[in-house]
Amino acid sequence: MKSQEIRATFLEFFKSKQHLIVPSASMVTKDDPTLLFVNSGMAPFKEYFLGNGTPKKSRIADTQKCLRVSGKHNDLEEVGYDTYHHTLFEMLGNWSFGDYFKKEAIAWAWELLTEVYKIDKDILYVTVFEGSNDDDNLEMDTEAYDIWKQYIAEDRILKGNKKDNFWEMGDQGPCGPCSEIHVDIRTPEEKAKVDGKTLVNEDHPQVVEIWNLVFMQYNRKANGTLENLPNKHIDTGMGFERLCMVLQDVKSNYDTDVFTPIIREIETITNTKYRVEEKQDIAIRVISDHVRAVAFSIADGQLPSNTGAGYVIRRILRRAVRYGFTFLDKKEPFIFRLVDILSKKMGQAFPELKAQKQLIE
Ligand code: GLY
Numbered sequence: 559m560k561s562q563e564i565r566a567t568f569l570e571f572f573k574s575k576q577h578l579i580v581p582s583a584s585m586v587t588k589d590d591p592t593l594l595f596v597n598s599g600m601a602p603f604k605e606y607f608l609g610n611g612t613p614k615k616s617r618i619a620d621t622q623k624c625l626r627v628s629g630k631h632n633d634l635e636e637v638g639y640d641t642y643h644h645t646l647f648e649m650l651g652n653w654s655f656g657d658y659f660k661k662e663a664i665a666w667a668w669e670l671l672t673e674v675y676k677i678d679k680d681i682l683y684v685t686v687f688e689g690s691n692d693d694d695n696l697e698m699d700t701e702a703y704d705i706w707k708q709y710i711a712e713d714r715i716l717k718g719n720k721k722d723n724f725w726e727m728g729d730q731g732p733c734g735p736c737s738e739i740h741v742d743i744r745t746p747e748e749k750a751k752v753d754g755k756t757l758v759n760e761d762h763p764q765v766v767e768i769w770n771l772v773f774m775q776y777n778r779k780a781n782g783t784l785e786n787l788p789n790k791h792i793d794t795g796m797g798f799e800r801l802c803m804v805l806q807d808v809k810s811n812y813d814t815d816v817f818t819p820i821i822r823e824i825e826t827i828t829n830t831k832y833r834v835e836e837k838q839d840i841a842i843r844v845i846s847d848h849v850r851a852v853a854f855s856i857a858d859g860q861l862p863s864n865t866g867a868g869y870v871i872r873r874i875l876r877r878a879v880r881y882g883f884t885f886l887d888k889k890e891p892f893i894f895r896l897v898d899i900l901s902k903k904m905g906q907a908f909p910e911l912k913a914q915k916q917l918i919e
Contacts, residue, residue: 561802561816564675565621565907568650568796571670572619575662577652580614582908584858585623585646586867592728594867595625595855599651600727600772600793606655607732607774609788616657621648621798621907623854628870629728638844638881641763641810645874646851648798656789660702663771663792667739668709671769675805681742683758684710687724687735688717694784696724699735702773706737714755722759725772725793732774732787739769741804764809769796812843816903820846823899828886841885848878849896857914894919 559567569579583602587593596602599622605611626633627645636643654663671677684706689698698717706715717723718738726733742754744764757765774791776784802814812821821832824842832842852862855871862872875893882888897919905912 559675559805561798561806561814562907564802564805565648565650565798567674568670569619569621571674572617572652572666575617575652575666577617577619578615580618580620582620582622582648585625585854586858586860592730594628594870595860596622597624597626597629597631598622598727598793599624599649599795600653600732600774603653603655603793604727604731607787607791607793608777613653613655616655617653618655619650619652621650623858623908624649625851625855627851627874634874634877637847638840640761641812641843642766642797642800642803644799644811644847644850646847646854650796650798650801652792652794654792656791659790659792660705660771660773663773663794664702664705664709664737667769667771667794671739675801677741677804679710681754681804682710683714683716683740683742683755685716685718685723685738685740685758687737688719690720690724692720693782694720696720696735699723699737699773702735702737716755716758718759725770726778730778730780732791732793733776733778733784734772734774734793736770736772738767739771740765740767741800743804743809766800767797768800768804769794812846817846819899819903820849820896823896824886827892827895828882828888830886837885841881844881845878845886845893845896848874849893849900852878852893853897853900853911853918854908856918857908857910 573579585596606613625646633643637645672679686702687699690696723736725736740758742765772793774793775787777787799811799816802816803811806814821842824845825831830838852875860867862868862875878893901911901915
């Protein structure tokens with residue numbers, strides 16, 4: 559399945575479950591002093607979770623551009639070295655604002671993955687929050703555990719700690735226990751040697767989280783305490799590029815059709831070949847990732863600069879330039895030449911890339 563179809567299938571599925579489909583919000587935050595960029599699908603909806611506004615519908619789904627390069631969620635230094643972290647990525651999400659809760663969120667996630675996308679159940683693991691004995695003193699999420707039992711063998715339901723199974727947007731804001739869905743896409747020989755469940759949340763490149771279902775019920779206040787939200791909500795986030803990796807039966811996000819056209823263009827421009835030399839491979843991954851982050855950011859109105867959010871974008875651009883200069887021997891500007899293929903491939907889903915192409919270049 560091509561990435562365009564994978565994205566469209568997600569949105570169609572939730573439309574059939576009475577969700578309103580909305581376009582991605584701008585990645586550049588304007589009204590939130592706690593965030594420089596949208597770092598998750600839920601960030602644009604934060605005020606609805608807090609009860610400070612009413613969404614157009616109590617069920618919404620979208621694909622949201624996210625940037626994880628600052629603050630609590632920062633993946634910048636991983637990017638290029640592994641095959642599944644990105645600065646900019648798309649997060650497919652469905653939301654319930656005081657409408658459905660765990661039962662439907664879990665049932666629909668399972669239906670979409672196993673019946674619509676037809677992912678083999680035997681490559682899936684799920685996690686639930688085990689509770690915490692710290693100041694928050696939170697109970698284990700037995701409700702989610704019991705719901706998952708209806709769908710998946712109990713030895714595939716793993717308990718996870720606060721770091722992995724209690725999702726917080728930042729130091730403050732809406733939060734709650736979560737259930738993650740992980741895939742194990744290793745070969746049968748590798749699976750026979752090492753049990754997949756020992757690799758969940760252990761940074762294995764082929765045993766990765768694809769979807770996080772967050773059961774929003776608290777607000778983390780500035781003084782660090784938790785208060786109950788006025789209503790319970792659902793916030794899910796599925797990593798689009800990782801989903802493409804699974805559905806396209808490849809072992810790296812960079813081998814999906816989200817990245818291969820950009821990588822082919824880098825090979826042509828720099829006269830190199832991907833998958834020949836490790837240092838060059840890292841550089842090619844860095845550049846193919848970073849051009850997306852910088853291009854989408856400019857399209858959303860945040861240009862590179864020397865302060866605040868603009869400085870974050872400048873650092874990403876500089877990192878891309880440095881890898882091109884050092885490892886691909888590219889001494890003259892070339893990254894702007896990738897904008898054309900990017901806007902051709904992604905301009906349909908994100909028309910701002912086409913509209914702002916000249917400015918980005
Ligand atoms: N808000 C869910 C996530 O970003 O994982």
